[in-house]
Amino acid sequence: MKRERNLFLLGITMTISACGLFGFHKDRETPSARAYFKGTVSPEISQQVLEERVRDFFDWYSTRVDSLVDIQLVDNSGVEDTGRYAVNFDSTAAYLRILSHSGIFTQDYIADKNAYFQLCAGRISQDSVRTPTPYGFDADLILLSQEYEEDISNFSQATFGNYTETENGASIDVTIVYTLRIDFVIQGDRLLIDKIDVVTPEGQTEEGT
Template sequence: MNRFCYLALMVAAGCNSPSTAPEASTLPAAPATKPAATVPADTAGPARTARRFVSWYATHQKELSNGLVLNDDGLDSTKFYSVDFPDTENWLRKVAGSGTVSPAYLDGWRAYFRSYDDTLRLHPQNDGPPAGFDHDLLMLSQEPDTKVADLQVGTVTVTSRQGNRAQVQARGPRHEAWQEGLNFEMSRSADGRWLIDRIDNGSDAF
């Protein structure tokens, strides 16, 4: 009797077991795997700073002093040129107000002014454009209006970024014989802002 019951239970268990594996369509779907987040290259900040600098210059160009040198008004031919340091500091305050330049950039100009004051003292000059001041100091051009207009409609490219330092090129449209440009060296400040440490002339003649 016990053996008969045991066989009956085995048969019942076999009937309740699935005879085939469930089709794939009946299996619960595996949870979707989220794609790994892509971290964009940090190029927006440096490029934005370069564009802000150019736009700020275009807006404030007429407010910037042209009187960085004393005695260059031609009123007294017996007086020689010299750097007007109070006016250069006023000029630097205006440039710092753009919010795009670092203390290193401003100190670079202070060294420039001291250097050319020494030049004017060692080589007295009272005629013609003063040495070191024969061009626009911010656009690094004798035709700043043309340059800033081109740069405003041109391209800005981050050519290098390593840690908290970046290099940026601003280029205007290419003309038949030349292309306006500026090259920027930047660093990121403690508060996260990208600021200009140095600018050199990136204009090319073809």
């Protein structure tokens, strides 16, 4: 049965603006990863390899999600709180450390998350009234969905498609209840997640962070 799903895309256009504003997402001409890491053992790239890496990511997320959601990224965001929201940068630093220590994401991915926190903090500080939820924190910051528990229950049924090799890695579409496009890049002997976007029914990407 087709279910209505309240899918939040994490301030897509704001994230793009943040990347340009704060300079975390770089417009640069990157040499081929295989050429750049000449002398190292580059990982094999194929659809099967990417599917395995996605499943590794799902396994990691399933075991870490409770720790991530327990981090209070925004002060005064509890149901009983009445004060103004404020992004807690000690908490965001702890969140980013978990991502960094995972060995799954590139530093660019983590920098984009930090840029997103900065953007949300600026917007929240401008709000003159308390909104139902703090700006930019309505949903999971990794899976880009409000229904992350349902997403986890569907990990084992994930389907894959649209495998595409790029100059520095490859991307693949992953359908759970909705579809994510996950970009991987080669860094040394590893394939790391560099970007996660939501794919619309029309096949376009609505960029996440």
